[in-house]
Amino acid sequence: MPLRPRERLAARRRRARLIGAALSICITAAAVGGLALVSHHDRFAIRDVSVRGAAALPAGDLQAAFDESLDGGFQLFSHRNIFLYPRQHITQELLRRFPRLESVTLSRESLLAQAVVLSVHEREARHSWCDAAGMCFLLDENGFVFAPRNTEAMSYRFQGGLIAEEPVGQTFLRGRLADVVALLDALKAAGFAATGARVENESDMTIPLEKGFYLKASFKTEPYKMVKNLELALSAEALRDKTAALEYVDLRFGNRVYYRFSGQVAEEGAESVESAEESISE
Numbered sequence: 378m379p380l381r382p383r384e385r386l387a388a389r390r391r392r393a394r395l396i397g398a399a400l401s402i403c404i405t406a407a408a409v410g411g412l413a414l415v416s417h418h419d420r421f422a423i424r425d426v427s428v429r430g431a432a433a434l435p436a437g438d439l440q441a442a443f444d445e446s447l448d449g450g451f452q453l454f455s456h457r458n459i460f461l462y463p464r465q466h467i468t469q470e471l472l473r474r475f476p477r478l479e480s481v482t483l484s485r486e487s488l489l490a491q492a493v494v495l496s497v498h499e500r501e502a503r504h505s506w507c508d509a510a511g512m513c514f515l516l517d518e519n520g521f522v523f524a525p526r527n528t529e530a531m532s533y534r535f536q537g538g539l540i541a542e543e544p545v546g547q548t549f550l551r552g553r554l555a556d557v558v559a560l561l562d563a564l565k566a567a568g569f570a571a572t573g574a575r576v577e578n579e580s581d582m583t584i585p586l587e588k589g590f591y592l593k594a595s596f597k598t599e600p601y602k603m604v605k606n607l608e609l610a611l612s613a614e615a616l617r618d619k620t621a622a623l624e625y626v627d628l629r630f631g632n633r634v635y636y637r638f639s640g641q642v643a644e645e646g647a648e649s650v651e652s653a654e655e656s657i658s659e
Contacts, residue, residue: 421455421458421459421460421491422455422457422458422459422491423447423457423458423459423462423491423492423493424491424492425491425492425493426440426443426444426492426493426494426495427492427493427494427495428440428495428496428497429494429495429496429497430496430497430498430499431497431499432499433477433499433524434475434477434478434497434499438475439471439475439495439497440495442470442471442474442475443467443471443493443495446463446466446467446470446471447462447463447467459485459489459490459491459493462483462493464483467481467483468481468482468483471495471497476500476521476522476523476524476545476546477499477500477523477524478497478498478499478500479498479499479500479517480497480498481495481496481497481498482495482496482497483495483496484496500515500517500521500523501517501518502515502516502517502524502526502531503516503517503518503531503532504516504531504532504533504534504535504554504558504573505526505531505533505534505535506522506534506535506536506539506544506549507534507535507536508536508541508544509536509541512525513525513526513534514526514544514545515531516531516535516549516554518554518555519548519551519554520548520549520550520551520554521547521548521549522539522544522545522546522547522548522549523545523546524545525545532558533558533561533571533572533573533574534572534573535549535550535573535574535575535576536573536574536575536576537575537576537577537582538550538576550576553596556596556600557574557582557596559600560584560594560600560603560604561573561574561584562600563600563601563603563604564584564586564592564600564604564607567604567607567608569586569588569604569607570586570587570588571584571585571586571587571592572585572586572587573585574594580595580596580597581593581594581595581596581629582594582595582596583625588620588621589620589621589623590620590623590624590625590626590639591624591625591626592607592625592626592627592628593625593626593627593628593629593635594628594629595628595629598628598629603628606628606631606632606634607626607628607634609634610626610628610634610636611626615636616636619638622638622639623636623637623638623639624637624638624639624640625637
């Protein structure tokens with residue numbers, strides 16, 4: 378049966394749409410292929426990488442890592458193209474491979490420059506964290522563990538609170554390290570210099586002092602109050618002029634301070650700082 382005029386018109390329109398779609402696909406594919414070919418042209422390829430800001434890390438290691446992050450896998454558009462190189466991927470890869478890096482910035486000095494400037498900022502070592510075997514690692518001011526310790530002299534030495542098998546990349550006392558350092562500084566200013574601290578659990582820590590005994594302390598106690606309670610407890614008659622014989626002083630229970638002398642097995646003394654304060658005022 379012959380097609381009606383309306384049906385023939387509809388069939389011609391379908392053929393026209395199919396031909397138009399096929400032409401669009403071909404044109405798009407040709408355009409993408411042409412752009413991909415241009416992206417691999419040497420004129421738009423990265424030719425050099427310079428490193429700025431590196432101190433402890435060798436510039437050659439950073440350059441090699443940059444190059445490695447550009448290679449691998451099928452690349453329709455060249456990752457070495459000065460306009461298309463994957464900046465975010467490179468930045469994340471460098472930060473992952475080099476924990477010592479705090480920040481990474483990639484730039485070029487002009488629109489058509491074929492040299493990339495890799496600007497880095499390294500973490501500053503402030504303290505050290507050591508495992509039970511005595512292996513120590515560097516911490517920045519936020520407690521991030523970023524490298525094994527070599528000869529750098531650190532302010533304080535910390536222990537505990539991390540998974541010891543692979544501490545690099547972990548953060549020690551996240552959000553609380555600054556408060557602990559403030560306490561250690563306050564103790565030092567009051568004449569009770571500390572070598573550092575050991576995390577015992579989520580609430581408590583021990584603080585070895587250069588005087589020979591150690592403190593049991595809570596993360597929740599304010600530095601000023603803890604130092605004041607220590608001074609008052611040591612001024613009490615039971616402890617006055619006896620610090621050389623002390624094993625520890627326990628400051629975790631507010632105004633009630635406990636202590637133990639070296640050599641004691643189970644007995645523990647206690648002193649009320651309120652009564653000590655009253656005796657001083659008298």
